[in-house]
Amino acid sequence: MACHDLNQDLNIPAGVRKIVLAGNPNVGKSVFFNAFTGLYVDVSNFPGTTLEISHARVGSDFILDTPGVYGVSSFNDEEKVARDVILGADIVINVVNAVHLERDLFLTQQIIDMGIPMVVALNMVDEATRQGITIDVKELERLLGVPVIPTVAVKGQGLKEVKQAVARARRGNSLPELEEMLPLLQHKTHSRAEALLILEGDPYVAARHHLKPIDRQEEIYLARRRRVDAIVAAVIKETSTGASWGTRLSRWMMQPLTGIPILLVALWLLYEFIGVFIAQTVVGITEDIIMKGYYEPFIRNLISPWLPPTSVPGALLIGEFGILTMTVTYILGLLLPLVLGFYLGLSTLEDSGYLPRIAVLVDRALMRLGLNGRGIIPIILGFGCVTAATITTRLLGSNRERRIATFLLAMAIPCSAQLAVITSMLVRLGHGYTILYIILIGSILVLTGTALNWLLPGQPSDLFIDLPPLRWPQPVNILKKTATRASSFIQEAAPLFAGGALLIGILQVTGLLAALQNLLAPVTVNWLQLPKETATAFIMGFVRRDFGAAGLYSLPLTPAQSLVALTTITIFVPCIASALVIFKERGWREGVIIWPTILLLAFLIGGVISHILI
Template identity: 80%
Template sequence: MACHDLNQQLNIPPGVRKIVLAGNPNVGKSVFFNAFTGLYVDVSNFPGTTLEISHARVGNDVVLDTPGVYGVSSFNEEEKVARDVIMEADVVINVVDAVHLERDLFLTQQIIDMGIPMVLALNMIDEAKRQGIKIDVKKMEELLGVPVIPTVAIKNVGLEEVKKAVARARIGNALPELQEMLPLVEKKTRTRAEALLILEGDPFIAARCRMKPLDRQEEIYLARRRRVDAIVAAVVQENPSGASWKTSLSRWMMHPLTGIPLLILTLGILYEFIGVFVAQTVVSITEEGIMQGYYEPFIRTLIGSIIPASSIPGTLLIGEFGLLTMTVTYILGLLLPLVLGFYLSLSALEDSGYLPRIAVLVDRMLMRLGLNGRGIIPIILGFGCVTAATITTRLLGTPRERRIATFLLAMTIPCSAQLAVITSMLSRLGPGYTFLYVFLIAVIFVLTGTILNWILPGKPSDLLIDIPPLRFPRPINVLKKTATRTKNFIQEATPLFAVGALLIGTLQVTGLLETLQNWLSPVTVNWLQLPKETATAFIMGFVRRDFGAAGLYSLALTPAQSVVALVTITIFVPCIASALMIFKERGWREGIIIWPTILILAFLIGGLISQLLI
């Protein structure tokens, strides 16, 4: 990516100074970016990638954020983007975590070796003190050769000092070993940064400069590691007895003996909030009370006065699956409160630092299913909304892991709305049948992941995840994240719901919906050994997962039939929104494979259980 292309694609005027924020993941760069730029921010896809880059004009400067990375290289898309932006920087503000200097300073030293003027923001200095870590800032500044500013970004401590320090940014003390290596390569390159990356074997930079990548990476990395270790040893003093109770709690969260009970407690609290309070109490008010009680009668009367309700346009607009009835009610009455509640919980977990600790706790177990510990995040989210959870599979490291997670979500995880109906039905059957249902779904989940891990080429990637400080969630941060994510999700999901409602409405007015019900009834009666009416429940389950479960609620089923029906409706293809999101995230080719495969497995597994129980 040449400088000209970067400026053109991101609309950066020529001659403007580029101030680039760089750092490892979860070091607080976004807080610095917001402090520097305020509200006037542009977000653009970086040329040739799907990654978004935030940038904003501030006076005569432009401030650019970069993805969190551990090094400047080309190992993945995030590192390629960070590399290209950093290479064009006039000044780099390197944000590091004061608690994890031995990790973060590796990137710091690499940027210094690239010959780019830098200011180092020593963030989370308060957390370091709480953990008994004392840092000699003056000594650190002397050894690195760049300004070092202690900060606590979330409390706005030191941010103004960082802004002022940009004026005295300077090139730091590079590795002495590079003095002999760089000169010969620099003659053939445009910048010192390009020469360094060619020495480190970066094939993309070498190709740009029409050179062959050199093989000095291991030598340079070892020298850089020794340099960083020496700096940390010189500037850091640790007093473990000064560690806070949060540090002890953090360790408990990641140890199986204490971590699993804490996780069960946390999930129980989340279920009570999302699955009971939001999915039942709040949704009953928004969906049944407001949307179905006031909005739908109003819109049906209004549209009915213009178009006959029984006509084809009337059916498509205000019918059972109408664009102005079911779609609006579903989005505002059901989905909006669920998504709000879910993202509120997720943002609180993220802000507290608990999610990475859960990932570490379950990493070994999920490796057997083809995922690393990160996979627990979309799985947890799936119990709130499978559609939203499907989007979060983007955070998984490889396409293979995203395929496995998407399949598991679609097949085995009931969303909160569906789970609420399932819980109501199971409560009538007693603890024995409730345990049987949970056991069957858990076995199906484990077997599905194990089989996918076996048949898909490749292996799960190692868990590389930062463990941020454990802290109480900050209400403003949580509310901002919740509002932004909810807005983005609703904007993305609304067109999908509209398309789905139009499709089902079309099937209804053409009579194909009834045909599908009749076509499906032999499977439900003969194979699943359920009443004929359950065919309608399965079709409605595709429209909306809780509709399918609710369709079973009023049927006269034996306890064994109830378990068969609930297992089948849980495995059954996800609702329209989730199905369309699968197509969007995984592409039409994979979506067409996933969708009918789950449909077939639902009836196959449900029938097998039926033959054993009934």
Template identity: 60%
Template sequence: MECCRGLNIEIPKGYKKLVLAGNPNVGKSVFFNALTGMYVDVSNFPGTTVDISHGKYQDYVVLDTPGVYGVSSFNDEERVARDVILYGDVILNVVDALHLERDLFLTLQIIDMGKPVIVALNMMDDVERNGIKIDINKLSELLGVPVIPTVAVKGKGLEEVKENIKNARVGNIDAKIKEYLKEFNNKVEYQSEALMLLEDDETISERLNIKTLGKREEIYRLRREKVDKIAESVIIKEGKGNRIRQKISTLTLNPLTGIPILIMVLYLIFKVIGVWVAGDVVGFTEEKIMAGYYEPFIRHLTAKFFAEESLLYRLLVGEFGILTLTPTYVIGLLTPLVIAFYFFMSLMEDSGYLPRIAALVDRVLSFFGLNGRAIIPIILGFGCITMATITTRLLGTKREKIIATILLGFTIPCSAQLGVIAGMIAPLGTKYILIYSFTIIIVFALTGTILNRILPGESSELFIDLPPMRLPKLTNVLKKTWTKTIMFLKEATPLFALGALIITLLEETDILYKIQDLFKPITESVLRLPKETANAFIMGIIRRDFGAAGLTELSLTPEQTVVALVTITLFVPCIASIIVIFKERSKKEAGLIWLGSFILAFLVGGILAFLIV
């Protein structure tokens, strides 16, 4: 049945909707995994690029909402969280114990909705390390709901939370707000909707065709004053906290020390993922296991049912077959890279370093119409553009998502392609390495700056929590890595299969070869490269590293090699990325991005050829 105003999730008869709500980075995912185990599904919220994870626990359907600071409609994440929380039956509110003054605003807002609430006061170990004590009983009394202290990543308090879900109750609603809510008696079905009308939520007003009362500022002020009073009553500060962690935190945020630390971290990630995983591990999984054992086996098996000269045989197990290219690409190439990237992302997230990277680079990325959050898809882009494009969902506005998607598609080489490029350009010497690097950096900077100037609207400011620095817990990191990897592969695999089908059909109808002939005049006259280079560009559409690898078979001068590598880096993303871009953006936007990358690649390559060849 339909749940939460448009989200199609089956709610079995007799089940209640248990909604997890909390600020960003409070550890909701640990509670969600503890409640649902491996029985997790993901649904895309209609009209957005935000996904909702859901599963079952006893007689509850558990829904995990995006991390938000309040229930409102300022961005996609808040709109989705609002529409899920408004119609939830029980709310499990996860609160960062070290940041009560911040997190309790959302807690009180949910309580004012009249929802049964239970509060998980998480990260109590950080509270202790910082020399602080919290009066749990008094906090529970003031809020009017059960409050359970937890350290979720260590499993502490999780069983107590599960046991107390049935004890969730409606909290102490502010007296003045309660009086205002009477205005909507018999006008709305839910008190939560009435609160949104009090807080001037235009979407709810239009949906219910009821005018708001213009009370947002007053209600926010009342709630903030109440939060301050509660925090002052229950927080007891004692010692000076953990100075070592605080010192590390300061070093990561100061540009003089933070930038060298970031460079070292990124270099380590590149060496592990870009060199070891993309080279040795992928070499074993893709070439030895998939190409050496799996593909011959599946071709031999398929030949028993279909003639080798038949179209169906080639569609299934041909060079770009659904049963050959897709599993080899997904299992042999993508899976090791995706696991490695999500492992490092989870490691940085669990340690508290990832938000600090975002804060550190925020000012630089603002020149390109982005905020610090965009560093996450940019970093991921060096692993897989397809994966990075999907993660642009975490950006706050449509404008930022378009800018990030264009920069990823235009200028970021994926790890597979980067490995081939590095192998070709390294023997040419420092001069040519610098020409290649500076060209790509200049294109990135100019593209971002121009997009920031010409695209309508405004980008969002960076509002991000800086959780305490901590040693990541390996089990939590591995769970996150596993969950995110499975989610990505479920979403990406059908797209790769579709891409393999399209390429096979293009080859079978000779359209692929006609495209190659169409490219030849451009490669010779504009790029000053041999006409055979056209084949590399066509292969680059199928897979970016195929295109780069195709250049190794040509006899090129050092100057021609640099021109070819720059052009193929800026050239259109691989077909899997293209399909994802069409899925994430509108058809018009995706078409313009594809055409733009095509034009930019040959324009920059042509200019560079004119200058150095």
């Protein structure tokens, strides 16, 4: 969508002052618009979009509303409309939420950097007070360089003062870094605002002036984020006076001293529910009793008279890795209960408002691994099912972060089924080896994330996340989310599982599976210093992660050999279902890189540990 001439598109009379309301979504702009315009409002579709825009003539002023946006840019229709309206503004009234200044002031600072005279309406100050947030309005006004008016729009408080402040609207304190970047472009465009957007890479504004967009966006955004963070730190003071119990609990959840113990308790409860109750008790019933005890014998008896299991078609359909046996058992008996459990847990965290607070708590730590706080969501899910977690990397903000998260999930996060078997083996080894295993896997996770953060170009994106109020989870919401997500996941994953089972079945009937076991044996014996039979566990680990770990259970291993084997099988390539999802999510080119790289690292790290301990 090309840039629009606001006067022409909305039939704005010449010489009329254009006052534009701008702000993030749900900050209360509509209340201000109604207070300014009364009943004299026109609503029309903005040219080239399906979006409606409200505008009104009030005396010698023309008042315009804009869609709620987080920045002036061209990522979607809302931002494009807001961009064109703000570019045509004489004065901007920027409505910000006093509770979320660290989020809302990013747009404020961008409009200031555009050089447009502004007034800031600091809305919802009553809610900020209830949450124990005190804002130094005078200092905020000084730092921004524009009038700042405290308001409670829904009660009509401060609206009159905002109207009066329009006469005092002025340009604010822009980023010092821009004063070196903008002069040349400003000379070509005759507009500071449009010059800034060209610097931030806006192709539509650049095309209007027959220029190429300049990609300085990341540099400018980082400088703007540092500026906003400094302002927020200077003007906000949080106290417990007047704050509700939910507000105090919310703060405890996000402060390391109290937040980490709360998180550990929450993770323990999740593990007890998903890793113990679902993965062991429920799956024991659905997989072992229902599917293997009733379904598989029934389907074999049904098919065997027509296709004996010894025949190639019979082996592919009802054999050990059969499409009608292992695949259906895996999907309905194992994966479906786990996926339902994962999404019940995730939906509970979301609906309670705790999940975004976990993201805030771990944001700084995950930044070192190339992720922001949102990265904790797929990591938590990964301890349930790496396959499901890999799909949830879609919620991360950049392709770089999705790539890092996928690699970490595949390499260093054991799923609940595998973790159950690993835990039972570690119990036999004692506390010392258990702690050593946790240290080894934790170190591998941190070192791998740090290395990827260093090697891959770019930086982790800043965490922008709304903090909804804490509340008791609503069962109806949880069940709806769980059902929708689980259904979507099964529909996506089922064809991949069937394809994986067919591939393994073909390897088995052609003898290639046994050949792979023999091929892998020298590595396990000479490099890992493990029994030859361990090779079978690694092959089975590719079929299913817990099969691989279970294959080690009956082998005669010393404690040191057990630690080497468990570490290697944890790092070892994920099960075929997860591998296929990696190829689907990241594409075949990246999948071909990730898969053998992790395989190589698993044996390399396992061998190094072996030669140190054994």
